[in-house]
Amino acid sequence: MSSDSLWLALGLMLVMEGLLPFASPAQWRQLFARLMALTDGQIRFIGLLSMLAGIALLLALS
Secondary structure, three states: OOHHHHHHHHHHHHHHHHHHHHHOHHHHHHHHHHHHOOOHHHHHHHHHHHHHHHHHHHHHHO
């Protein structure tokens, strides 16, 4: 993977992260409040699933 691809992926990730707060700030705030109520273990599990999905997507595209 070239450094250009890495920067492109990072830029795309930032755009995706900003979509919900831009389009619906009230809904984003509610989602964030629900996330704050989760335990550390639940948050880690969500992070693990997210990383595995990302790895699977990268492997499928390469």
